[in-house]
Amino acid sequence: MIGGVHHPLLGIRTRSTVIAIGGITTLIGAGIADHLLRTSVVSDIAPPTVVVGFDVLSGAVIFAMGAVCLLGVGYGYRNGGPFLAAAVPLVPHVVLGVLLGDLRVDVDTTLSVAAAAAGAAVAFWRVERASGEESVHSLALGLVVALAVPGVWWTVSIGTTGAPHAYPGVVGAVLLLGLTVVSLVVVLGQSVGTQ
Amino acid sequence: MGDDRTTRRQLLVGATGLGVGLVTAAVGDPEVGRQPRRTRPGESAALPDDDRPYALWQYRPTLRGNYARTLPINLVSPLEAANLADVRAVFRGAGWSAWPSEKVRYAWNPETAQYVTPQWTGAETRYGVGGRLHVRCWVLAGHLSIQAHVDTPPTPGHRIQSFEAARSAVEQLFAGAGWTVHPGRLAFDNEQAPDHDGSVTVLER
Structure with a gap:
């Protein structure tokens, strides 16, 4: 079962791969619990201690949804695995968006796509150093481009038409896309150099 | 090794x-502003809200079973020719998320002498990873009270970036939906840092 996740597109070390998959699953579960509790349990007559406990869960989910944008890059740098590095910020956002009927192109979606592109690009660099398999190379490159193109498009769109308060999100997306480009240039430069 | x-x-x-x-x-x-106002346990936090048809403040529950002020109400509407569904439609029409991920907050309802949760809450994005406009709406005695603010990105939690920018954005949304935004504001004396001046905007349809 665990051996099934041992693939360079998911990660170099199986243990880190399993931890990342567990983290994604936990965050999705916490996001669903956060929504269900808010819409069913929390009411005017709920005891304050219950409400404070709920606030703890809500605050943790909000923080984690932001943290995964950086953790995906960290995972890619440590463990390679472009597909899983992209999944860390993207899958919780998309799955929760679909399940809660709330998936739209907004600042959060743009940030998670930009973070997925950056994570995949950094992981691509890591995997290239570790294995350099041709099949992995093509798939990883395709994934990075497929994520970076909408990431750039939506960032430009929100940056030029969005409200002034969207500025921090746009800056974050620009930095993540910048990291994507730098990583790609380094990887492709190395590939040309070794041919 | x-x-x-x-x-x-x-x-x-x-x-x-x-x-x-x-x-x-x-x-x-x-969500508490930079200069939070809190009531001591046992002290009635609701007195200032009692003599108006609107809420003045948003409250959070405490572990001692009390409620403490957090953010000021900054937009209101008498809802004479509209209802909550119309209000909701304005935000939903702008693509906002309903019931985003957020902490549970209350307003004082003088009719029932009870702290009550919002009838509707909304935000530009569900989690506000890059910051967001965020509102909570209460209908008390047939009158609408809105708390609107701009959240910072969660570092590690959301903080208040601005009340004024949020009020201005909500005013524009309602004006765009055909509501009247009265130029004169009501004095609620609920000032709070970083930029709420204690007055509230009146929306009418």
């Missing part, structure tokens, strides 16, 4: 950082 130990140490440092961040985000109360 040495590499394993280094990896383990780095994982431990990472996990510790994540844990500290989660606890700080969860335990902290980032």
Whole structure:
């Protein structure tokens, strides 16, 4: 079962791969619990201690949804695995968006796509150093481009038409896309150099 | 072997950082302004709200079973020719999320002498990873009270970036939907940092 996740597109070390998959699953579960509790349990007559406990869960989910944008890059740098590095910020956002009927192109979606592109690009660099398999190379490159193109498009769109308060999100997306480009240039430069 | 130990140490440092961040985000109360006003346990926080058809403040519950002020109400509407569904439609028409991920907050309802949760809440994005406009709406005695603010990105929790920018954005949304935004504001004397001047905007349809 665990051996099934041992693939360079998911990660170099199986243990880190399993931890990342567990983290994604936990965050999705916490996001669903956060929504269900808010819409069913929390009411005017709920005891304050219950409400404070709920606030703890809500605050943790909000923080984690932001943290995964950086953790995906960290995972890619440590463990390679472009597909899983992209999944860390993207899958919780998309799955929760679909399940809660709330998936739209907004600042959060743009940030998670930009973070997925950056994570995949950094992981691509890591995997290239570790294995350099041709099949992995093509798939990883395709994934990075497929994520970076909408990431750039939506960032430009929100940056030029969005409200002034969207500025921090746009800056974050620009930095993540910048990291994507730098990583790609380094990887492709190395590939040309070794041919 | 040495590499394993280094990896383990780095994982431990990472996990510790994540844990500290989660606890700080969860335990902290980032929605309180930079100069929070809190009522002491046992003190009635609701008195100033009693003589108006609107709420003045948003409250949070405390572990002692009391309620403490957090953010000021900054837009209201008498809802004479509209209802909550019309209000909701304005935000939903702008693509906002209904019931975003947020902390539970209350307003004082003088009719029932009870702290009550909002009838509707909305935000530009569900989690506000890049910051967001965020509102909570209460209908008390047939009158609408809105608390609107701009959240910062969660670092580790949301903080208040601006009340004024949020009020202005909500005014524009309602004006665009055909509502009247009265130029004269009502004095609620609920000033709060960073930029709420204690007055509220009146919306009417």
